[in-house]
Amino acid sequence: MKQTDFHPDASPGLSPGLVPDRPADRPLDLSGVDCLLFEDAAAVAEAAAEWILEQARRAIAARGAFRIVLAGGTTPLMAYRRLAQAQSADWSAWHVYHGDERCLPADDAERNSRAADQAWLGRVSIPPRQIHVIPAELGPEAAALDYQQPVAAALPFDLVLLGMGEDGHTASLFPDRPLPSAEQEDTLVMPVQDAPKPPPERVSLTPRALCASREILLLITGAAKHAALVRWQAGESLPAACIARAGNTTVLLDRAAAG
Numbered sequence: 001m002k003q004t005d006f007h008p009d010a011s012p013g014l015s016p017g018l019v020p021d022r023p024a025d026r027p028l029d030l031s032g033v034d035c036l037l038f039e040d041a042a043a044v045a046e047a048a049a050e051w052i053l054e055q056a057r058r059a060i061a062a063r064g065a066f067r068i069v070l071a072g073g074t075t076p077l078m079a080y081r082r083l084a085q086a087q088s089a090d091w092s093a094w095h096v097y098h099g100d101e102r103c104l105p106a107d108d109a110e111r112n113s114r115a116a117d118q119a120w121l122g123r124v125s126i127p128p129r130q131i132h133v134i135p136a137e138l139g140p141e142a143a144a145l146d147y148q149q150p151v152a153a154a155l156p157f158d159l160v161l162l163g164m165g166e167d168g169h170t171a172s173l174f175p176d177r178p179l180p181s182a183e184q185e186d187t188l189v190m191p192v193q194d195a196p197k198p199p200p201e202r203v204s205l206t207p208r209a210l211c212a213s214r215e216i217l218l219l220i221t222g223a224a225k226h227a228a229l230v231r232w233q234a235g236e237s238l239p240a241a242c243i244a245r246a247g248n249t250t251v252l253l254d255r256a257a258a259g
């Protein structure tokens with residue numbers, strides 16, 4: 001089935017209703033998805049880091065653990081660097097997963113896990129066994145199979161962090177690409193072949209896994225993302241829009257992306 005058809009059966013709606021300190025206003029109609037506009041990418045990063053830390057505090061107070069899925073790409077890196085500076089976080093209760101990974105050697109500069117490690121994870125005291133890296137160096141099929149169990153054991157996530165590509169993709173779910181069929185409804189992690197953005201081989205959490213989260217935070221910054229936002233507003237079923245609508249999502253965006 002295509003990304004337009006999926007019906008994740010997760011039960012979001014458990015948002016604690018967090019509001020960052022300095023939202024500028026509510027600028028766009030993204031098909032009913034909550035959306036907060038900030039001046040620039042730095043302000044989005046600051047709000048995202050505060051949001052993540054607050055969600056962690058609440059999850060740890062309520063359930064003794066915080067399970068977060070990280071976005072890849074460049075957009076979240078500024079927020080990750082801010083998190084690396086957080087003084088009061090109880091890192092021992094954090095459990096970290098990745099939303100997607102690129103099938104490259106483990107130490108390749110383009111690996112999402114390596115970027116997150118350099119910006120944040122390698123600088124704080126989260127127990128290494130609680131950082132769940134997708135073994136994408138094994139190739140898409142083997143890595144997806146390997147990552148299914150840790151993801152299944154983690155659900156529901158407390159927070160899924162996402163970015164959006166210039167074509168409207170999110171994680172490694174690309175427009176007009178196949179998704180697991182209805183018969184494969186338990187599939188939480190999928191191999192990705194022939195991705196239009198390099199590298200072509202990737203691994204991604206499925207819509208079902210991404211939406212099985214108490215909250216989704218989608219970060220969109222930079223003028224290069226404006227065209228995809230226009231398509232989203234026009235009603236196109238871009239993967240980022242489909243996930244955002246299906247989950248309990250808040251979009252943080254900057255003026256450059258909003259246009």
Ligand SMILES: O=C1O[C@H](COP(=O)(O)O)[C@@H](O)[C@H](O)[C@H]1O
Nearest residue numbers: 071072073074075163164165171
């Ligand atoms: O390839 C990817 O792209 C998207 C967007 O990346 P960005 O560099 O424009 O922020 C990202 O969300 C995804 O995780 C990543 O693998």
